[in-house]
Amino acid sequence: MSQSAREEILAKLKAAPKAKPAGRPSMPPLTELSWDPDQLIANFMANLTAQTGVVHRVKDEIDAKAKLAEIAAEEGLTTVIVSTDAVVAPLNLTEWGKEKGIKVLTAKDYTDRDAYKDAVFMEAQAGITGVDYAIAESGTIGLIHDKDQPRLVSVAPITHIAILPVERLRPTYERVTDIVFADKSNLPSQFTFTTGPSMTGDIQGGQFKGMHGPRKLIIILMG
C-alpha cells in the first residue's frame, strides 16, 4: 500500500499546475528581541504569572534547595520524582530528600518501564525538572527530553516544579529552536514548550487547571 500510495500522491501533486505565491514579507517585529536581561526576566515572570504559573526568584543552588524544601512543606509533598538533567543533577536532590524526609525517586531507579510508569503516575506527588531554555515572550519553559529528562516527569504528577537558571532565558521561540534543532543528525526525540499548568475550558467555557497534566506549575528562577 504505502509505496504505491506515496508515488501516486507525489506524482499527482507534482503534475498539478504551479502557483507562484507573492514573495514573503520580512519577519514581523517582536519587541522582545531588544530586551536587556532585566526586561527578559520581568517579562518572563509577568507572562508566566498571567498563565497562573508561580515564579520564585533565588540567587543560587543552596537557596534553590531551601526554596524547594519550603514548597514541599507547603504542598505537603512526601514523594517526588526528579529528572537527572544538567540543572537538577548537581543539586543532588536524593541527598536533599534524605535530609528533609522526602522520598525522592528518579527514572533511573527502575529498569522496567512499567514500574517507572507506576511510580510517575501513582506515587509521585510532584515532578521536579530542570529547564533547558525559557522564553520571555510568553513565559514559557522548554525541555529537551532525553534519558535524563523523561517525558512523564513533567506531565504526569499533579505538580510540576521546574528549576530555571537565569542565563537560559531567551527572548523568542526562534532563539531557542535555532539552538535545539541546530544539529539535524542528532535531534532530541521530543522537545516541549510548557506555558503554565494544564488547563481546559471544555465544559461550558469555564477554565480550570490540571485537566490531564499538572494543576500547578512552580518555577524556581535561579541566579
Add this chain to the structure above:
Amino acid sequence: MKTVSMFIPCTVDLFLPDIGEATYQLLKRLGVNPVYHEEQTCCGQPAINAGYIKQAKEVAKHFIEVFGEDGAIVSPSGSCVCTVKFHYPELLCDEPAWLARAEDLAGRTYELSQYIVDVLGVSDLGAFYTGKIAYHESCHILRGLGVSEQPKKLITNVKGADFVAMKFSEICCGFGGEFANNYPDISEAMVKEKCENYIQSGADLLLLCEPGCLLNIGGYLSRNHPDKKVMHLAQFLNDAIPFRGKEN
C-alpha cells in the same frame, strides 16, 4: 464645476428612489455636478452571487460601457461598489481589453460617504438633528471597502445629534441577498438580534449606508417594531441640512 457620475443601484431604483434623490441633492449641495446615465440598470451582483458569471459578465460589460468615460463614480451602496471594484476585474480577467477598462473603473468608483469625506474633504455638512443615533456597519462597506470612520464623522458632526454605540454594530444583519429568502430562519435570527441591539442602544434612529441592509432591517422593523426608524445616511443628511436657497 466638478462632475460626478451617480451609480444608483437597482434596489434604490426600484424600491428606495428617495435615496437616489437624496444622493443627487447632497452632491449638488456640495458643489459638484451630479450626472446620471439613464442607460444604467444593475451592477450584476445577484448573478455573481448565484454563480452565473457568464450572464454577470455581460452585465458588467454593459456597466463599463455606460460609465466608461466618466470621472468619479459615486454610489449610495458599498456592496455594489465592491462588485465593480473587486468582482469586475475578476470576472474579466481573461479578456485583457475589458480587464483594463474594469481596473480603470475600479480606481474611480466610490461609496457616497467615502467620496464626501475622502475626496471632497468635507466631514461637516452643517446638518441639525435632535436625538440619539446609532450606526450599522454594513459588511461590504466596513470589510469590503474599509469605510467606517467616514460615515461616523458625518454623523458625529451633525449638530444636536448624540451618537450612541450599538453592540455588535459590525456584525452582519442577515441580508445577504438570496440568503435572506433561502434561509429565512437563520436570517430572521440575525436581523432580530440586530434590531434588538439597536433598541437596546437607546437610539431613536439607526443609520446605515447600504440599501440591502435597509430593506432587511427596515422590513423587519416595519413588521415587528413599526415605531423604530432606520434610514440611509444620504437621506438623513439631506433632510437634516437646512434649506439654503434654490434647490431642485
Add this chain to the structure above:
Amino acid sequence: MEIRTEQFVEIAKKELKNARNKQFLSVLPLAITISRPRSMQSFPDPEAANEYGRAVRAEAVAGMPELLEEFEKNALANGAKIVWAKTAEEANAFVLNLAKERGIQYVTKGKSMITEEMGLNDVLQESGIEPFESDLGEFIAQQLHKPPFHIVGPALNIPVEEISDLFIAKADMKEPTTDPVKLGYAARLYLRDKFHHLAMGITGVNMAVAETGSIINVENEGNIRMNKSSPKIQVSIMSLEKVVPTMADAMHMIRLLCRNCTGQKLSAYISIDSGPKKSDEVDGPEELYIIILDNGRSEIYQDIQAREALRCIRCGACLAACPVYCKIGGYPYGWAYSGPMGQVLNPLLLGLEKTQDLYHACTLCGACKSICPAGIDHPKMFLYYRVQEANSDKKAAGGFITNKTAKFFDLWRWGTTRAWRWKMAVKTARPFVNRYAKDGTINKTIKPVEGWFRTRNLPAMARKTFHERWAEINKKVTSDQ
C-alpha cells in the same frame, strides 16, 4: 463519522430553537470583537504578523510536494516510520492492522480533526478495539455520539447536568455534580488510568516541519503529551497540508494559531517529536508511525483556486467570527468541520452535490476572511463553488431559484443590458407586485419569495423609479437653465 451535510436546513432549524446553545452562542462574538484583538495586540505590529503568517501558508501550499518529500526524508532519518495513505479507508486499515498485530485492547486519542474525518473511532470500535478520546470536550462528545459542536471546544454547549449523568454512566463517577471542576477531575481520573496502562496512542499533527522531519502538537490539557509519552507505539496522522518549510515558520504559525484559537500567546503545551524515543530513554514511543493522508487533497490540489482551502490551520477563529455559526452552532454543518472552515473544506472533501447548503448559507459578510490567519478568502471560495454548481445545472439550495435558475439569469441578463428593457420589465412587474401593497408597504407573502416575507415587509415598488424621477429632475434642470 456520519455525514449529515444534506440535512443542514433541518438541523439548523432545530438548533435555532435550542435555548442553551443560544445562550452560549450569544457571547461567542465577543471572542472576535474583544478577546482576539486583545491577544493580537501582543504583537508590536499585528497586521505584519498576520501578513507574514499568510505568506508562510501560501508558500507551504505552493511547495507542498517538495516539502513533503523533504519532511519524509528527514523524518525517516530521525527514525520515524512514514506511511502514505491515499484514502481514509487505507489509513484506517493501517491503524487497525497495526493495533491487531500488536494485540492492542484499547487506544487513547488526542483531539484530531483528521481522525474525525477518517471515522477512525468507528472502525476501531467495530473490531473490538476501544478508542478513548482524551481531550475533555472530545471525550464528552464521543460518549454522547455527537459531532464536534466547535473545533476548539467540541462539547462547549453540553449542559453540566447532562455531563454529570454521562460521567456517572460511563466514566466511573460516583456522585452527581454540576461543578465543572469536579466533572473535569472525574474525567482526569478515569482517563489517567487509561494513560497509565496505554500501549498505543493516536494523535493528529498541527504542523510537520520539512527541514527537521519533526511533527508538532499544540494543546492545553496535556492529553496529547500523555499519548506521546506513555505508550510504546505512537501513531500520528497528518493530512498533506500540515507541512511547513522551517521550524521558524512553524513557530510563527503557532504564535498565530494560539492567538486565534484561544486568545493565548501560547497554549500550555507544544510538543515537537523528531523520531521515536532513543534507546536509553525510559518513556516515549519505541515506534513512531506518521501517516501522511491524502483523502482527496491531491485532487483538490489540481485546481489552483480550490487549493486555497489547504491553507487552513484549523484555528477555529472563523467560527466565532461567523454570524451564521453564532446562531446555529456546529451541528448543522453535518461533519467534522463546521463554520466557515467547514463550508470551505467540506464541499471539496465530500463533493459539491452533498454540501450545497454549506456554500449557500452565507451572507458573504466577509468576517471570516477578515480575521483568517492563513489568508483564506472564504466568500471567494463559496462563489467559486456556486459557479461550478451553476455550470453543472444542479438544483440550487434553498428553494427560491431551482432548476430554472439558469433561465432566470438569462432573462435577467436580457433585462439588465439595455435600460429600455429594464424599464419595460419594471412597468410589467410593478402592477403585479404592488397588488400586495398597502400604504406603500407589502406585508403579504409573495411567492416565490415567501422566505423574505416570513418576518419582513418590503416597500412597494416605487410609484416612480429613480429612472422615472430622473427624467423629471432632468427636465426641470433643463428648463431652469
